[in-house]
Amino acid sequence: MKKVLIANRGEIAVRIIRACRELGLRSVAVYSEADRAALHVRLADEAYPIGPAPAVESYLRIERIIAVAQQAGADAIHPGYGFLSERAPFARACEQAGIIFVGPPAEAIERMGSKIEAKRLAAAHDVPVVPGYDGDDQSPERLMAEAERIGFPLLIKASAGGGGKGMRVVRDGAAFAAALEGAQREAKAAFGDDAVLLEKLIERPRHVEIQVLADAHGNVIYLGERECSIQRRHQKIIEESPSVALTPELRARMGEAAVRVARAVGYRNAGTVEFVLDPDGNFYFLEMNTRLQVEHPVTEFVTGLDLVQLQLRVAMGEPLPVSQAEIALRGHAIEARIYAEDPVTLLPSIGRVAVFAPPEGPGIRNDAGVASGDEVTVNYDPMLAKLIVHAPSRAAAIARLQRALDEYAVLGVTTNIPLLQAIVAHPAFAAGATTTDFLETHAIADALRAQTNLPDVVAVAAALADLSAAAPASDPWARLWRAGGAEARREYRWGDQRVVLWTAQLDEQTWRVRSAERQYTARLIARRGSALALALDGEQHLVHLTRDVDGALLLAYRGRAYRLTAVAGLSVDALAAVAAGMTGHLSLAAPMPGTIVKVLVEPGARVEANQPLIVLEAMKMEHTIIAPHSGVVEAVSYGVGALVNGGATLIELAAEEPPTGSA
Incomplete structure (x- = not known):
């Protein structure tokens, strides 16, 4: 073995590249269009494109990865985890191409890849298994009957699955059919196999x-x-x-x-x-x-x-x-x-x-x-x-x-x-x-x-950053001391909170900063890259800071991240625009980019609070959009299979009219 192709991406590809280097092996990265400049691509000895961003068109393309391995002269392939790592056809394709598969034999992957087969094998070798159903009859009627035999609560699990995909906890019979449908749909999309098994749910294991x-x-x-x-x-x-x-x-x-x-x-x-x-x-x-x-x-x-x-x-x-x-x-x-x-x-x-x-x-x-x-x-x-x-x-x-x-x-x-x-x-x-x-x-x-207050050190760091407005964007702290002078008022918004600070420069690296509650002496100690060291009344703190594309300040402090925007005074026109935006109904938006996999309502339908409306798939997981209150569906913007951006309006929901005579 002299050259290893890593059929993966992200941190595991980086991990394998480094292990190869320590063993004196050359590493070959593959990448989709979305990963053209990714870290694993930058670190590998060689890198080759394998297709568009969707995994099914790149990281899951067995024939393309084998072809790249042959093109690069790789004599081994490490699959990492996820993607093709537990696909027996991939291990066989490597063997047929004369390439070492860094993993188990295809037969072992195949037998263990089926949770049903694996459970049967374990039981045959005196290994305890959870009571349940792992039969070949996958009809909804048989699965419902077996669920009632096992008893609730129980677990539906995709036979070919992993990572929590195709898995549902069911606590009563009324919820079984919908949970089964969701688990099978998710399993089919993720693994190409909608077979499931049922297991008695062991509580608090x-x-x-x-x-x-x-x-x-x-x-x-x-x-x-x-x-x-x-x-x-x-x-x-x-x-x-x-x-x-x-x-x-x-x-x-x-x-x-x-x-x-x-x-x-x-x-x-x-x-x-x-x-x-x-x-x-x-x-x-x-x-x-x-x-x-x-x-x-x-x-x-x-x-x-x-x-x-x-x-x-x-x-x-x-x-x-x-x-x-x-x-x-x-x-x-x-x-x-x-x-x-x-x-x-x-x-x-x-x-x-x-x-x-x-x-x-x-x-x-x-x-x-x-x-x-x-x-x-x-x-x-x-x-x-x-x-x-x-x-x-x-x-x-x-x-x-x-x-x-x-x-x-x-x-x-x-x-x-x-x-x-x-x-x-x-x-x-x-x-x-x-x-x-x-x-x-x-x-x-x-x-x-639960709502928490913005840490004072974060607000002070933001104020000092804004005082450097004359400094180059690439180095907002370079001429910070020159921005001082008379006491200046700064107001910021963080979520629903507003913070007002008054600042006055005392010397090249020191400011007096006061809020309605207290006053600090703030001293700038040093800055290296995004890291800023400062002291408030002598106590030192480390904050990471940068600006977003819209000018908002992004700050990280003690593991948490904050986004602060400067607040401008509201004009009469601005207030009027806010009032005009109150339409009396809600536009339910996609919480992230994804694919519509199920539409559960039609225009004109009356819905109750918490009723599921649309199922969105993003990052390999399903997310259900529910009604925040009862009302009438005025419009459904997308159908099944549609790709939507984060923030896209999915449902127009009119608020239910109050009863006549109510206040």
């Missing part, structure tokens, strides 16, 4: 997975566990190793069960066997992921092994360099996934990453797929990066993660960093009470939704 590694010489080992219980929309967002719920004896039993599954399927390379762990310590097989996992870095931290390099070495035919007896877990590691999405609504965010400044320091690792200036598009998963920390104990790892999240700065797109901060600061997380319903049980989003 932990999600624990075992990392396995197998070579071509009959050696199969497990590398401890990862707990991945903190999830949103059935997708993991925080993972850690080891799990506080596992004793050495339970770890050994789960590890040995995972090895039995791997041996039974003739596995080779890295893989993960996933289990659900109930409150009584009973574990049940969920599925096997026949690829590298997103959360593999936590295993690398606690074992000291490089899983990507081991994948490549196993693919070259080398035996595993360690035995089971040599595996020991050292310290504690936690991974937090950084997504471009709203921390409360979880809706994805797209746009240009104006500033990307991840934290640094001992025991901190950043696996990133973007850098400052890169674009986040609607075409792919919204994960930007992974933050991984390692420390001697879990308590120390949590403290390190909190510090790192506080120092994380991302501007230009909305991120889930505030959600991650709220999770790791919660007493239940510190206590290790991490179950799959953690976010709902502790109402994390509700706490974030």
Whole structure:
């Protein structure tokens, strides 16, 4: 093996490129039109285009990727995770082309790719499975009958799925038909297969997975566990190793069960066997992921092994360099996934990453797929990066993660960093009470939704930035001191809040800044790139700052991002325009760019509050637009299959007329 094509994008492509470089292997990147200037393209030794932005026309095109590998003279292909990583036809196409597939045999992918087949195989090898239905009869009538036999609540799962797609929790029979239809539709779109299985829902479980590694010489080992219980929309967002719920004896039993599954399927390379762990310590097989996992870095931290390099070495035919007896877990590691999405609504965010400044320091690792200036598009998963920390104990790892999240700065797109901060600061997380319903049980989003005040340091930094209006746009702080003089009034809007400050320059680097509540002496200490160090009454702070294209100020402080706009005085004409805009009905807009997959109402229909109106698919997930109140649908702007921009009006909803004689 001398040259490896990476059939992927984003942070995992970057991760594999770096592993190849350390092994002396040349790397070949592929990219869609949307990724022409992406980080993985910039880092690879060679890069080739493979098609338009949609994944089905680029990263999922087997014949095109094989052709590029042959053109580039690559003798191996690493699929990463997602896309083609668990597609048996891709592994076979590599084999037929004489290219090494860095992963398991196609037969293993095929058998484990079906959750139904995998569950049957696990049960046949004395591995506990969740009670349910995995039969071939997929008729709605049979599935409904089986659901009633299993009992509610239950889980509908796409047989060919992963990442939470094609999965629905159903708590009563009345909701089953609609949930089944949604799961099948999502599964068909994501995996080309709408087969599902039903499982009894185990309430408040932990999600624990075992990392396995197998070579071509009959050696199969497990590398401890990862707990991945903190999830949103059935997708993991925080993972850690080891799990506080596992004793050495339970770890050994789960590890040995995972090895039995791997041996039974003739596995080779890295893989993960996933289990659900109930409150009584009973574990049940969920599925096997026949690829590298997103959360593999936590295993690398606690074992000291490089899983990507081991994948490549196993693919070259080398035996595993360690035995089971040599595996020991050292310290504690936690991974937090950084997504471009709203921390409360979880809706994805797209746009240009104006500033990307991840934290640094001992025991901190950043696996990133973007850098400052890169674009986040609607075409792919919204994960930007992974933050991984390692420390001697879990308590120390949590403290390190909190510090790192506080120092994380991302501007230009909305991120889930505030959600991650709220999770790791919660007493239940510190206590290790991490179950799959953690976010709902502790109402994390509700706490974030509560209005908070703009930090004084952010408002002061914005005011100082605006005082430098005469400075070049490329360096707004270059002549900041020259903009002083008499006391100046500044007013800013942040969401619904307005902040008024008065500033007066005292010397070249110092200002008096006062608000209605208090007064500060603000001193500019230093600026490097977007990072600004300043002191308020002697206490130092670090703020990242840049300007948006419309002139608004984007600021990042202690892990949170703020967008401030200067407020101009309202004229009579402006007030009249606001009044004229009150139409008496609502225009329901698309929360992000996407594709209309279902229209549930017609013009003239009367709807109730919270009634689903339209289903929008964006970033591989479905989002339902609901009626905020009862009323009558005046217009439906788009049909099924339409591509819409964020902010596009989807539904015109007239408010219901109040009863006659009401106030």
